[in-house]
Amino acid sequence: MQTPLQSRILEQLRLQLSDEARSGDRLNEAEIAEQLGVSRTPIRRVLQQLQDEGVLAFEPRRGFVVKDPSALTKKMANTVEELLDERVMRDMAIGLLNTVVSERALMQRYSVPNGVLMSTLRRLMRDRLVEPSPGRGWIFADVSPRAMADSYRFRQILEPAAILSDRFVIDRPTLQSLDEDHEDAILRLYELDRPRLFDLDARFHRTVAQGAQTGELVNAIERQNNIRRVTEYIGFVRIERVRQSMMEHRKIIAALLDDDRQIAASLMQIHLQVSMKETFVYMEDDLESLRGGKVRLMPELSPESHNDHVTLE
Structure with a gap:
């Protein structure tokens, strides 16, 4: 079972690889660990999971390399937009999106292409949680x-x-x-x-x-x-x-x-x-x-998780 830390690392790597990776690219565990500010152990476990999914391969003396970027695309097709919805709503809830924000800033913040971002913004518009500003940005609803x-x-x-x-x-x-x-x-x-x-x-x-x-x-x-x-x-x-x-x-x-x-x-x-x-x-x-990053997005409920929190009235 993944830890909350591993889940966050996996989410970030999937988003990065889907946007940038090419077959044969090498992934450096130490560099990824330094970039994310974590130890190499959870990084290695996440890379092994991506290997099991067919996205990466492990080569002697080279380490993990990108094997099939299309496998990542297929895997993420039904999840990347859902993950972005969650991340945007989380940031709204904790007050990080309480001003007018440009599309470029949002794309950079979440490391997603414009098409994925616009799908999320359209859903938020449908729910009247965001609206386009008179300029070129977006105004998010107050959920403080x-x-x-x-x-x-x-x-x-x-x-x-x-x-x-x-x-x-x-x-x-x-x-x-x-x-x-x-x-x-x-x-x-x-x-x-x-x-x-x-x-x-x-x-x-x-x-x-x-x-x-x-x-x-x-x-x-x-x-x-x-x-x-x-x-x-x-x-x-x-x-x-x-x-x-x-x-x-x-x-x-x-x-x-x-x-x-x-x-x-x-x-x-x-x-x-x-x-x-x-x-x-x-x-x-x-x-x-x-x-502080101590709460995983959308944790599943289970009999062992009696202290999990759910918003319900």
Whole structure:
């Protein structure tokens, strides 16, 4: 199993090799270790993994050389853009992309070609997390801790009120299906990755908002979901909170199915208050860990990782 350090090294080497490597190029362990500021041991293990993937070969007296750059391209075809999405969102979350940034600066920062960068920026534009500036740069959304706190306060006002609105419609089939998905997720909590857990969470809040039959309200909740999606890459809530949160969702759904909107609104208010409190308990420590490179992007959940963090409400 890779360590977080090896995962970061592998990510960086794949990006560099995909952009620069030619068949026959020699890789110098000592130079790579010095460049990345690590010892040669994790470098060697990562190079061995690339050898197993067919990207590199080991030659006596030469060491590791590039064997088949196309193998790297194939391997990365479905992952490089996802990795870039994660890296950009991480940097947004820790405050490194809070000004207007040019495309050239972004390409240099992440060592990716323009096509890969633009794919990520288009996805972020779709989620209204970035927009082009009047010049030639890009403006990133504010996802700082202060923005997160404002988001929670806004939702504490909006979501319970949506449930009590006079046009609210209880869509029983949709709510029942959503409840079944929650039940399944609770049973398979350690089998599901973070994006799937977050998507279920976002779907719950979107479904409740849709009941109010007001487009602007749904758009507002989608916007808040997108802001939270960025912080997913840090994870401010412990895994046990994830389980509890989904149980709270089920209680709200049950109240709606009982046509008791007063209870559902009260439960939603309490749910958001608890979620906000739990989010900020570990936020500063998690941000510091991420800044220091101690947190791996998108770690998988497992029964052995009870202290992993996941953003979920």
